[in-house]
Amino acid sequence: MPELPEVESVRRGLMAARISAPIAAVWRSEHALRMSxxxxALIGARPGAVGRRGKYLLWEMDAAGEALGLLVHLGMSGRFGVARPSDPRVKHTHFVLRLEDDRELRFVDPRRFGGFLVGAAATLKGQPPLAGLGPEPLDAGFDGALLAARLGASERCLRDALLDQRAVAGVGNIYAVEALFLAGLHPLTPARALRASAWARLAEALQRVLNQGIASGGTTLKDFRNVTGEVGRGQDDLKVYGREGEPCPRCGQALRGFVHGGRSGVFCPSDQPRRQIR
Ligand SMILES: [Zn+2]
Structure with a gap:
């Protein structure tokens, strides 16, 4: 599933495509998306800046002075592409915005866990799903103390706690598993057991893996593509995720897999000892 770095890569790709001509027409497939x-309402509106909050894109659209927004979640496999109207539409195209400059913005989502909302930008920002999101991990001021304030009382294990979008926005399984390795914390440690120094390490590790993911253009394990259709390079940077049984890049011991709450993960039994709280 696209996480913060993948969504940020899409945001940057949309900005780089310089989409600013007014929307001339729209098209929607008959298939249900997770939200729709x-x-x-966007016909005639002029696309502006593309923002991101957690794993959501919020695209500003100027409709004769009224600030509208197109809120998009990529789900598991959603992606945007820019095409000419004469280009054949690929299978699983679910909506199209035709622009007055003879280009089309197409949203493709084979698994249909993605979706979109349209509304006044201020309304979209002030109501779920955006309103309930936790702090942005790459914002100034995000640190161990903030993370501890959000998660320090949680009975859940660290890996699961980090996936809670109300606690911290944009982190999914890949970057949670990578950050816990970097911070030397066992993924199944209860969040409430951590001390301040460990929260600080974890906050720093999260920022490092997320920034690295953005610098690599996102991580492509299966479906992720950026706006130009390319895969990310972040999968080459993964230290432990998907590497169960391989030697730990730090100590050489075999990395171990686990499944918790229906989600898999990987850790190093030597560098991330269980219940070691520092
Ligand atoms: Zn190790």
Whole structure:
């Protein structure tokens, strides 16, 4: 599933495509998405800046002075592409914005866990799903103390606690597993057991893996593509995720896999000892 770095890569790709011509027409497939709004409200609107909050994109659209927004979640496999109207539409295209400059913005999502909403930008920002999101891990001021304030009382294990979008926005399984390795923390340690120094290490590790993911253009394990259709390079940077049984890059011991709450993960039994709280 696209996490913060993948969504940020898409945001940057959309900005780089310089999409600013007004929307001339819209098209929507007949297939249900996880959430769906009224695209027709965007006809005549001029696309502006693309923002990101957690794993959501919020695209500002200027409709004759009214600030509208197109909120998009990529789900498991959603992606945007820019095409000419004459280009054949690939299978699983679910909505299209035709621009007055003879380009189309196409949203493709084979697994249909993605979706979109349309509304006044201020309303979209002030209501779920955006309103309930936790702090942005790459914002100034995000640190161990903030992370501890959000998660320090949680009975859940660290890996699961980090996936809670209300606690911290944008982190998914890949970057949670990588950050816990970097911080030397066992993924199944209860969050409430951590001390301040460990929260500080974890906050720093999260920022490092997320920044690295963005610098690599996102991580492509299966479906992720950026706006130009390319895969990310972040999978080459993964230290432990997906490397169960391989030697730990730090100590050489075999990395161990686990499944908790229906989600898999990987850790180094030597560098991330269980219940070691520092
Ligand atoms: Zn190790």
């Amino acid at each position: 709004g009224d695209l027709a």
